[in-house]
Amino acid sequence: MGQLAVRLRYLAGRARNLSPANLAEFTEQVKRVSKAPTPVIIADMLWCSVRYDMGFRDYAVWDIRLLKGRERATWMTHPKSFRITKMLNSAEARPLVEDKTRFYRDFADDIRREWLDLRTAGDHDVRAFLARHDTIIAKPSNGFGGGGIDRISAADITDVPAWRTDQVAKDQTLIEEVLPQHPDLAAVYPGSVNTVRLVTFLGKDGTFHVIAGVLRIGNGGVIDNFAGGGMFTMLDENGIALYPGVDKQSNVYETHPVTGVRIEGLKVPMYREAVAMTERLSRRLPQIPYMGWDIAITPDGPAVIEANHNSSVFQMKPTVSGVRTGLLARYRDATGLKL
Incomplete structure (x- = not known):
């Protein structure tokens, strides 16, 4: 199946499942940074979904309303991530990572629990x-x-x-x-295991790419991801947090509301070891080259929480980072696809 067919099928599925409540939520998020009236925002969302292959949540979370066309074109989106998965990841290999009991058995030495x-x-x-x-x-x-x-x-x-x-x-x-986490990360928020998401790609020539590094931090729940009320920030190549944290509702946190720890500048311990682990494990799963790895950092080293056959996309809001361009070029360079 070609990219166009995958794209059209994805758009049709999203249209069938469009929730008015979600549309209203995203519109309200956009209004926090834009004075545009609701009809204009909704029309622009619909335009971007077609022109830039962009989900409504993508549009809201990444402040797309504030960007010019040439800037909007630089953003990676969830529909494009879905296309990478469909085009390059083996559907037959999906149970290797999504059946957790099987994954735990196959990677017993690296889950550490x-x-x-x-x-x-x-x-x-x-x-x-x-x-x-x-x-x-x-x-x-x-x-x-x-x-x-x-x-x-x-x-x-x-x-x-x-x-x-x-x-x-x-x-x-x-x-x-429950995995013990490194004291440096427990100090940020002790109520959940705060994990690193590494979005990676293994090329056919054996080249390993870290497309994005993300620190996910809990906030009142037992898990650290968006669905559990958590926040994220982007990491540089040394595992240092580049920006404050942002949650699903686009709330921005300079410091953690529970512990008061400043988020920008945080250094993830043993980050290079985590990257090395994901490269080693990726080479065991060449039939799934595009992956989202969730890694906990324990006092004794990194541990794999899970591997995601279709990774979410992480980029930082321009109103937080000051950067008006996204990470699409990194995905194109790694995968070789004209997304």
């Missing part, structure tokens, strides 16, 4: 696991986007067989120990 599949473990094994860990993380074995993840106190589980049956019924079948 104990885990259990409630579908196959016996009650004795579950009791022993809970006895070893005061707090656990429970998640779907095929979940994505941080959905369906809970942090559970082992002391609250009094009837193991009944609890296990309930977990399986609601498809929250994977339990794992």
Whole structure:
């Protein structure tokens, strides 16, 4: 399937699932930085979706309303990311990373945590696991986007067989120990494991590209991504935060609201080791060259949380960074696609 066919199919799917509530939310975000009336904003969103292959959330989060046409054309978008996945990643290989139990088995040396599949473990094994860990993380074995993840106190589980049956019924079948995170990252926000997202590409010639480095930080929830109320900032090649944090609603955080730690200038410990890990693991999965890796930094080194077959796109808002161009050129250079 060619790029045009993939693009048209994607646009048709988005049009069918267009939510008036989401459209209103994005319009309100745009109004924070633009005085344009609602009809003008909506018309411009629709124009950009066709002209620049841009999602409505992309338009709102990246302050596209404020940019000139030649600047808008430099931004990577989620529809274009989807095209990379469809064009270059093997659909048949998708379960290698999205089936978490399989991924955990295949990459056991790099996840650095104990885990259990409630579908196959016996009650004795579950009791022993809970006895070893005061707090656990429970998640779907095929979940994505941080959905369906809970942090559970082992002391609250009094009837193991009944609890296990309930977990399986609601498809929250994977339990794992809570990873300790490096003290430098725990100081930023201790309520979740704050992870590094590395968007990478492995070329056919064996060249490994880090397209984007991102620090994701929790904010009141047990997970650090957008869906859980978290924020992100972009990292430079040395793992240093370039800007303040931004969340899903485009709120900007110079300092973390819980800990007061300043975000711009934060240095991710063992960042080079995390990059080296993702390169090594990418070479084990050449049939999925385009990947979004979520990496935790423990006191003993980086640990893989998960690998994403279709990575989200991260770029910083121009009103925060002062930079009015996006990262599309980096994606083009890495993939060789005319996006």
